[in-house]
Amino acid sequence: MWEFNVEERKKITPAGLINLLIVYFVWGSTYLAIRIGIRGGSGFQPFWFGGLRVLVAGTILLLLGVIRGKVIRPNKKDLKVLIASGFLLWIGGNGLVVLAEQRIDSGIAALVVASTPIWVALFESILDKRMPSLLLIGSLIVGFGGIIVLSLPLLTSGVRADILSILAVMLASFSWSAGLVLQTRQPVSLSRGVSSAYQQLFGGLFFALIALLAREPLPTPTTEAWLAWGYLVLFGSIFAFTAFVSALQQLPTSLVTTYAYVNPVIAVLLGWLILREPITPWTIIGGLFVMIGVTGIFRVNNKKAHLDQESSAGEKQREG
Template sequence: MASTAPRSIAAPNSSLWVGLFHLFVVYIVWGSTYLAIRVGVREGSGFPPFSMGGSRLLAATAILFLVAFITRQSLKISPKGLWVHALSGFFLWVGGNGLVMWGEQQADSGYAALLVASVPLWVAIIEGILDRKIPSKLLIGSLLMGFLGIGVLSFPTFRTGGEANLHSIFALLLAPLFWGIGMVVQRRNPVALSPIVSSGYQQLFGAIGFILAALLLGEPWPNPTPEAWWAWGYLVVFGSLFAFTSFIMALKMLPTSLVVTYAYVNPVVAVFLGWLILHEPLSVWTLGGTVLVLLGVAGTFKHQSQVNKKHATQE
């Protein structure tokens, strides 16, 4: 994800509408990838999670670099760009997406999306620590609200779940933390690369990390079902090529505070698709936890908006 200084929403109309189109792609496609991951890695699919992730990203990287070569975009990367993409690629893909895939071997897709919606909460905590700033009452309340929601979502599994399910919960709790670290690394170390090339390098390093993880864990050779292959193809084409690149484009064309609203929409899409297609249950715990998590995320966004307005006034 390439990070640039937030731009005003009052951008030229063409740029605004193109940016909103890319954000809409992120809203829908990233929400649906949780369903595709669940189909690809659930028991009996024949796709170990890290093998699936590594092969998916290698395919996407090859396509992105081919497109960049054909359109004569420079693939040259500086030493700084190399380490930024390597570090952020590891945290975003192996730590973030990888733990989601590992957790979704047992956990429902909608549930996974709801836990990952806590990414903005983690980003706020990480940036507060790095900036050594005392959080506002609004931010503290929002963080407490969001993590209370996570507790409500997780409580039924902790109460009745087996060991495998508990491991999945811990993986899904760690995933948004790693994703948040990756976002902060990328945001605070901007690199002059085109969105396609930046996306390609990040996914290349993510693929390397996935392959190493698969080897270290001794994952069996993949033997995917036709259904799992369809899920893999969807993740390559729509998850990696379209949505990830659209995310980068949206960050360039729209204010960051608007782009990160994907954290509101993705869980709603994921829960609906999981219920509609995989018949995943919707319990009172799920609905209550969802409300608390989204309220926490909303408060975090409001806090960030107030900070941005304060900085703009001072300038």
Template sequence: MTAPPAVATVPPAAWLVAVALGIVYVVWGSTYLAIRVLVEDLPPFASASWRYLVAGLLLGAVLALRGGVRRLRVARRELVGCAALGLLLPALGNGLVMLGEQKGAPSGIAALLIAAVPLWVIVYRRLTGDRPSARTLLGVLLGFAGLVVLIASQGISGDVPVVACLIIMGATVFWSLGSWSQPRLPLPKDAFVLAVYEMLFGSVWLLLLAAVRGEHLLPTSAPLDAWLAWAYLVTFGSVVAFTAYVWVLSVAPISLVATYAYVNPVVAVFLGWLILSEAVTMPIVIGGAVVVGAVAIVVSAERQKAQADQASTRSTALRVTE
């Protein structure tokens, strides 16, 4: 009996992958600018809550129209996992970025600090017994040195409140913890369904944080540019870019997709300088370059480690079948 012929899958056109990756590069890089404009007139936690509520409902409606309401059904334990992820990523991860920018952190500085997320993920792995390569650990140490330069330079110059930088550093800790925890939590297998519930739970957590801070919980009057920035974050930041990210992650190598981690800060710094006239001082350039370079080292080292592990697994499988 012969096995049925394998069905060949047609890889997506290179230009489609390039467009999707470009969307992730530019849109996610520009969200820091939009946040900076928004928090000038709208409360950080409450406006983030409205953002994720609308984005979650929009994405959920699209999924229901395309696959039926049944597609959105999840188990109770999966809802608990979504609630935990909603707390770590949208609420504490993104919410603290918005608070930090409201406290005075420029959008470019915020993006450079957030670039450290992959470094924190390595720290969590090391604390739980994993043994990253020496090259990965070198990248982590280099990256944290860059962060020290960034934060210390702001404290010395007095242009940016150190507290604002530390708040955003707190956001990186929670965001990386959520990223590290995601494979370990009971979650829906459909990434888009996961995104719906993660955003909706994040909206609830953010509303609670807003209540604790005494923010206006319902939308209030604000200048048009603030609402345009909010609408941009809802549509492009939360729906369009995330959809592009999930799609390109399924069709392109993770080593290629992961480059967004060190392209986004470059986009954010450039846009902040171009549109908001944010200062780009030499310490920012040096510290930012060190952080971005360190993330590139870690991503490259992890890619090589993954390829070596796959080659070792294939070699073992061949020996077993001989």
């Protein structure tokens, strides 16, 4: 999950850095695992693949919450937020990526999804009814320009399936961002791990419903596809998520959020090394534009957070 908060300074610890490296590599490699798990001949259809993954991962995370003594019973308001955000994050966000990666390279998918902070910033600006700063406007233009550059080869290919796939990834980034904004503005009373468990469980139920309505055949996966699926469950949804939560507790948030820059680079390199996915000038230029746009968004959010802190400190001094 993407974070935009600036907090008090924390010491950089070896344990924190190890957790961050885990997040870098594992979340960066999930796009490759998805591609391997649902490409032609894998035996997995996209919605069964995504649904079984999050149902199993959500169940494990919920059991971990019980073992750790966390509150696991959501109230009515929590339930509404968890169902809605679970749909936006996992069906819209992850499901469309899984669907698209039947056709497009894992690295391209990762770079387009890396634009998520740009969409979040746009949503926040609209919801807050505030005029965006010049830096925010420039970052949005550069970031969306990068998405266009990345997408041009597929959009101009004339192949309908390729065009629909790249549009699906764009919509996935949009949906994931909407889910993040929703859960940020409507916080629930549960812990991060338990909330994620419910989001994945509800997402899994939606996945299963869509798979049944679409009449997807039951999975008959190859060994390779099972390994990719298992990697996503154990490492992508549980191990790396736990490392991410630990890293947030052990390191400055501004350092942890650098995974937004590193993950797509790892995804592109792994796709090139393992699946021989091409790295073209379009990939490099478009990816750079997206990363520059994301950098600008983080600068805007960091500056806003610092101003909020100064304003809060000033109010406390006046009250004192």
